[in-house]
Amino acid sequence: MRNLTFIATPDIVNQSSRFRRAFMSKTAVWSVAIKECSTLEEAQTVLEQKDHAFVVAPAFRSLLFETASAKGASSKLSLGADLRYRGGSNTITLSQLGRSVIDCLEETFIPLYGAKVVIFGSGSAALDMAYECSRAGVDLVTILDEDKLRAQENLDTFLEIFAKNRMSILDTDQARTGHLSATRAYEHTNFSYGSFNALKSIHEADICISFASTHEILPDYSKALRSSQIVCDPWGRSDALMLQALENGCDLVPSEQIMDYWGTACANLLIEFGNAQTAL
Incomplete structure (x- = not known):
């Protein structure tokens, strides 16, 4: 055993x-x-x-x-x-985990190639999610944090390492619909950052994924969310966001899934x- x-x-x-x-x-x-x-x-x-x-x-x-x-x-x-x-x-x-989120979203809905994704949080788990989004062919990944400067610093560090390592990453997912090699993913995906109050980015996103911690309180996004969006809470720590998404008719992907x-x-x-x- x-x-x-x-x-x-x-x-x-x-x-x-x-x-x-x-x-x-x-x-x-x-x-x-x-x-x-x-x-x-x-x-x-x-x-x-x-x-x-x-x-x-x-x-x-x-x-x-x-x-x-x-x-x-x-x-x-x-x-x-x-x-x-x-x-x-x-x-x-x-x-x-990040790859499992991609698998869940693509098997439940459609391939993510060309999508716009907002990720709440800029820590390690959020950055891993950003990487997996880029490999899935997402057009734009926006990292949001309570502290906009922290989001910028963490994203800059991530992109610096990505640039240095992209040529040496084994490309295992290219056969999947829309998925890209690490080199193409780095060149294809645009990355941006902002604070939790970046309502325009949230409104324009196709998918919102929360890696916010329990002590981070997200604002009210009731007027920013749209019914055509997918909202995902991998760790089940953003109940208010999921309730707002439900009330706006979004497709929900809860932590249990x-x-x-x-x-x-x-x-x-x-x-x-x-x-x-x-x-x-």
Whole structure:
């Protein structure tokens, strides 16, 4: 039996339980434990255990990245990760949630090529989402934050790393409709930034995705949202936004749906990693 531990913060315990159900529905050879941590020190202690894999809440993405030896492409760009697999000498740390959001949106609706996307939050998880949007062929990604300057600084750092690494990123998704190589994605997608009060950007977006934390209070977007929009809340921390979207007739993608996709994707990935390790 292989062991995966989900290191959760108190605000996403329900989401971690949903992830566990989806994960365990795909495999009988992995067990999933949920460890609730409130501090980086607590999370670090859990990471020092000998489990085969770890999944982490957004608050611990940087910790997982900083303690990693081998890092996936999107993790290098966003300076964070949400999944680690240990397979003997083969240990890899990467991000999977952003890609799962793309999979969910495209399978539920249509390919995202040419869309305009607004992302609330400018931390590691939000930047990973921005990268996955660009690989999906999105025309415009706008990063919004409480602090406009912070959004600018985080986006500038992300784009600088993207520019340096785009030629070396393995292109695995080009066969998917509208998806681009990393080099083409960097050249195709326009990136912008702003504050949470950038109502014009929100009104013009096709898709709004919230990675805002629990302590970040989003403004009232009732007059900015349109019925033709898709609004997604991967971590279930933007209830007011989802209610406003519902009242405006938007298509909603709740955290439960994202957790189902993410849990399934992680299970499939870890099964694949495990099979590769067994073959060696």
